[in-house]
Amino acid sequence: MSVTAPRGFVAGGVACGIKASGAADLSLVATEDGGAVAAAGVFTTNLAAAAPVQVSRRHLEMTGGRSAAVILNSGNANAATGAAGRADAERTCRETAERLGCATEAVLVCSTGLIGIPLPIDVLAAGIPAVLADRSPDGGSRAAAAIMTTDTFAKQTVVPGPGFAVGGMAKGAAMLAPDMATMLAVLTTDAVVEPALLRRALAGAVGRSFNELTVDGATSTNDTVVVLASGRSGTAAGEHELTEALWEACADLAGQMAADAEGATKVIRLRVTGAANAQDAAAGARKVAQSQLVKCSWYGQDPYWGRIVSELGSAGIAFDIDRVRVSYGGIVVCDGGIEARPADTMSLDAVMGRARIEIDADLGLGSGEASMLTADLTHAYIDENMTTS
Amino acid sequence: MSVTAPRGFVAGGVACGIKASGAADLSLVATEDGGAVAAAGVFTTNLAAAAPVQVSRRHLEMTGGRSAAVILNSGNANAATGAAGRADAERTCRETAERLGCATEAVLVCSTGLIGIPLPIDVLAAGIPAVLADRSPDGGSRAAAAIMTTDTFAKQTVVPGPGFAVGGMAKGAAMLAPDMATMLAVLTTDAVVEPALLRRALAGAVGRSFNELTVDGATSTNDTVVVLASGRSGTAAGEHELTEALWEACADLAGQMAADAEGATKVIRLRVTGAANAQDAAAGARKVAQSQLVKCSWYGQDPYWGRIVSELGSAGIAFDIDRVRVSYGGIVVCDGGIEARPADTMSLDAVMGRARIEIDADLGLGSGEASMLTADLTHAYIDENMTTS
Numbered sequence: 001m002s003v004t005a006p007r008g009f010v011a012g013g014v015a016c017g018i019k020a021s022g023a024a025d026l027s028l029v030a031t032e033d034g035g036a037v038a039a040a041g042v043f044t045t046n047l048a049a050a051a052p053v054q055v056s057r058r059h060l061e062m063t064g065g066r067s068a069a070v071i072l073n074s075g076n077a078n079a080a081t082g083a084a085g086r087a088d089a090e091r092t093c094r095e096t097a098e099r100l101g102c103a104t105e106a107v108l109v110c111s112t113g114l115i116g117i118p119l120p121i122d123v124l125a126a127g128i129p130a131v132l133a134d135r136s137p138d139g140g141s142r143a144a145a146a147i148m149t150t151d152t153f154a155k156q157t158v159v160p161g162p163g164f165a166v167g168g169m170a171k172g173a174a175m176l177a178p179d180m181a182t183m184l185a186v187l188t189t190d191a192v193v194e195p196a197l198l199r200r201a202l203a204g205a206v207g208r209s210f211n212e213l214t215v216d217g218a219t220s221t222n223d224t225v226v227v228l229a230s231g232r233s234g235t236a237a238g239e240h241e242l243t244e245a246l247w248e249a250c251a252d253l254a255g256q257m258a259a260d261a262e263g264a265t266k267v268i269r270l271r272v273t274g275a276a277n278a279q280d281a282a283a284g285a286r287k288v289a290q291s292q293l294v295k296c297s298w299y300g301q302d303p304y305w306g307r308i309v310s311e312l313g314s315a316g317i318a319f320d321i322d323r324v325r326v327s328y329g330g331i332v333v334c335d336g337g338i339e340a341r342p343a344d345t346m347s348l349d350a351v352m353g354r355a356r357i358e359i360d361a362d363l364g365l366g367s368g369e370a371s372m373l374t375a376d377l378t379h380a381y382i383d384e385n386m387t388t389s
Numbered sequence: 390m391s392v393t394a395p396r397g398f399v400a401g402g403v404a405c406g407i408k409a410s411g412a413a414d415l416s417l418v419a420t421e422d423g424g425a426v427a428a429a430g431v432f433t434t435n436l437a438a439a440a441p442v443q444v445s446r447r448h449l450e451m452t453g454g455r456s457a458a459v460i461l462n463s464g465n466a467n468a469a470t471g472a473a474g475r476a477d478a479e480r481t482c483r484e485t486a487e488r489l490g491c492a493t494e495a496v497l498v499c500s501t502g503l504i505g506i507p508l509p510i511d512v513l514a515a516g517i518p519a520v521l522a523d524r525s526p527d528g529g530s531r532a533a534a535a536i537m538t539t540d541t542f543a544k545q546t547v548v549p550g551p552g553f554a555v556g557g558m559a560k561g562a563a564m565l566a567p568d569m570a571t572m573l574a575v576l577t578t579d580a581v582v583e584p585a586l587l588r589r590a591l592a593g594a595v596g597r598s599f600n601e602l603t604v605d606g607a608t609s610t611n612d613t614v615v616v617l618a619s620g621r622s623g624t625a626a627g628e629h630e631l632t633e634a635l636w637e638a639c640a641d642l643a644g645q646m647a648a649d650a651e652g653a654t655k656v657i658r659l660r661v662t663g664a665a666n667a668q669d670a671a672a673g674a675r676k677v678a679q680s681q682l683v684k685c686s687w688y689g690q691d692p693y694w695g696r697i698v699s700e701l702g703s704a705g706i707a708f709d710i711d712r713v714r715v716s717y718g719g720i721v722v723c724d725g726g727i728e729a730r731p732a733d734t735m736s737l738d739a740v741m742g743r744a745r746i747e748i749d750a751d752l753g754l755g756s757g758e759a760s761m762l763t764a765d766l767t768h769a770y771i772d773e774n775m776t777t778s
Contacts, residue, residue: 044703045703046699046703047702048698048701048702048703048708048710079699080698080726082727084727085727114695115695115699116728118728221695221698292681292770292774293774296770296774297775297776299771300774300775300776304503304504304505304776306466306469306503306610309469309504309610310437310609312437313435313436314433314435314436314437319436319437320436321437322471334469337437337471338469338471338474338505339506339507377681381681381685382688382771385682387689387690
């Protein structure tokens with residue numbers, strides 16, 4: 001159970017034939033009765049936004065935030081596909097809407113896969129009746145499986161809120177960076193909520209979860225997070241409660257994505273504190289988290305803090321090397337900008353060997369703080385990405 | 390011959406014992422008679438600038454651009470070493486100056502190697518008499534060899550100018566990014582030139598060479614390019630002639646660094662044209678050149694242009710996907726933002742198999758142009774950087 005945990009939703013997932021492997025590649029999340037409910041979305045900031053992103057954005061604008069379904073395909077991004085790609089995304093929504101009995105603009109669409117390859121729209125369209133037939137209150141896991149690309153496991157979450165629930169599914173393993181990691185996520189809730197509040201709550205939740213995640217600094221063309229709120233719990237959600245519940249769901253899914261980052265052997269939680277302000281802290285954390293050199297050190301379990309200090313010094317933020325302190329798993333390795341020999345080298349080795357490492361860099365300048373979730377850079381990442389065929 | 394090709398210079402290189410391997414690690418470039426001549430420098434923009442960078446910058450300010458020698462060590466960066474590191478860099482200059490018979494501030498100092506490890510200053514100081522004894526008019530190659538770290542070959546150049554000559558040596562293989570690649574370079578010329586003109590010419594030359602080079606997006610703590618002008622040719626250099634000759638030397642050295650980039654199998658010359666302005670072109674070229682995903686594709690010889698378009702779309706520059714054209718070695722693979730099937734796939738395979746690939750991205754918006762020299766991301770890069778021991 002994932003997106004179907006909150007009351008009022010059905011989901012399904014089938015193989016329609018986009019993927020040559022025959023794996024599931026068409027996914028649907030819809031309201032039980034096909035009626036439109038409060039909805040909100042956050043989309044990629046990439047100016048090469050894919051056709052489904054353009055279409056979903058417009059549909060949400062047209063309805064003022066009322067949607068009945070999200071249809072998603074994996075195996076093709078429908079990005080850099082021009083006017084034909086936009087027509088294909090629109091047709092996907094229309095044929096889904098006709099069978100659900102709702103307006104075309106009440107359907108949102110997401111795609112993930114290779115960029116620049118024309119979407120095999122006839123293949124996809126032929127699968128729409130099948131995924132609609134597959135939809136059921138226990139179909140959340142099938143829907144989550146059908147959006148996987150290089151993911152090695154399906155990402156799902158359920159969060160109990162006060163009087164309502166939040167469910168979610170997501171995919172993402174590379175081309176992952178803040179301002180929307182390369183990822184798709186569909187959240188559902190049975191809270192009673194108006195579209196405007198839902199939008200604010202979603203933005204607040206995404207800012208502290210997916211946007212604090214980077215695998216490789218690449219912001220994809222297809223990033224999308226959408227939420228549908230059925231209202232079926234009968235509980236009106238306050239903004240704070242809803243934001244917290246959505247955040248918990250997003251943070252859980254973001255953590256699953258980091259753990260499944262392509263080729264990664266480690267998840268790193270990097271915290272920058274003591275920055276002149278929050279913007280500096282975020283920019284510094286991002287610079288370190290996206291450094292090829294630093295990520296190689298993590299892979300090699302080498303506590304070489306010199307590269308971290310160097311990245312912070314070139315992050316374009318206020319910085320005074322004489323005030324910097326760096327620690328791995330709480331063990332200080334650099335203090336006042338110079339080497340701090342840890343009392344216990346054995347413990348440091350143990351920290352570096354962990355599958356999850358907490359790294360803190362305090363700049364000693366102010367109260368700005370930020371956090372990033374990231375992964376190491378490994379031979380397997382290169383294997384995965386050196387060819388697309 | 391490299392830095393000793395222009396008249397009036399001597400150089401030397403010895404093993405003083407900083408490197409455990411026993412390889413050469415102390416290098417000197419000096420005027421023949423130990424007298425100060427016109428000099429200029431360009432240094433890292435990293436706020437974690439190493440002690441030798443801080444000391445050399447101050448020495449050039451104190452003298453108004455008059456130097457007699459540059460002393461360089463490899464095997465230790467003397468970065469993130471605090472006040473002790475600054476005192477060590479100053480002592481290196483002082484002991485060199487005493488033996489050369491010049492003022493301490495007439496000596497510049499450079500270091501390259503690991504960050505955060507105290508400089509073994511007594512070891513280095515004990516080597517100063519040896520490197521001074523080693524200096525000679527044919528010592529350029531020995532000086533170039535003694536600054537190598539992970540470099541697989543010494544980088545040298547000689548450029549004949551109109552009535553004067555330019556010589557140069559450099560090191561750099563990783564932690565290479567614009568606004569000073571992680572690198573050291575010493576240039577010499579026998580042109581007659583005042584410090585102010587030398588400074589402008591150097592800045593002009595570096596902007597179109599080293600600052601157009603990126604291997605891994607990391608701007609090091611130690612980047613330094615210095616030039617000494619002996620005036621011994623008797624030819625007064627015009628600004629244009631001098632800038633061109635220095636640029637030719639810098640471009641040659643930058644090309645050698647790209648070819649020797651850690652683990653690289655390919656050198657990529659990436660050109661962005663048709664940008665709204667030159668700043669956009671440079672930002673777009675840098676974003677693509679620093680993309681892990683794109684660099685993996687190059688390693689795999691995969692002409693997957695979708696990642697290039699996605700990076701351009703998220704570079705924070707003016708961008709319209711419907712106007713983009715991308716080509717590899719002149720073969721157009723994307724036109725109008727969608728796939729352009731090349732007439733001859735065999736030729737495209739041949740282009741991707743080359744050791745040097747020219748990639749062009751035209752944004753179709755204006756006349757902004759920029760160029761970057763970079764390399765692919767390989768298993769060997771990770772091998773090289775996963776541990777420092």
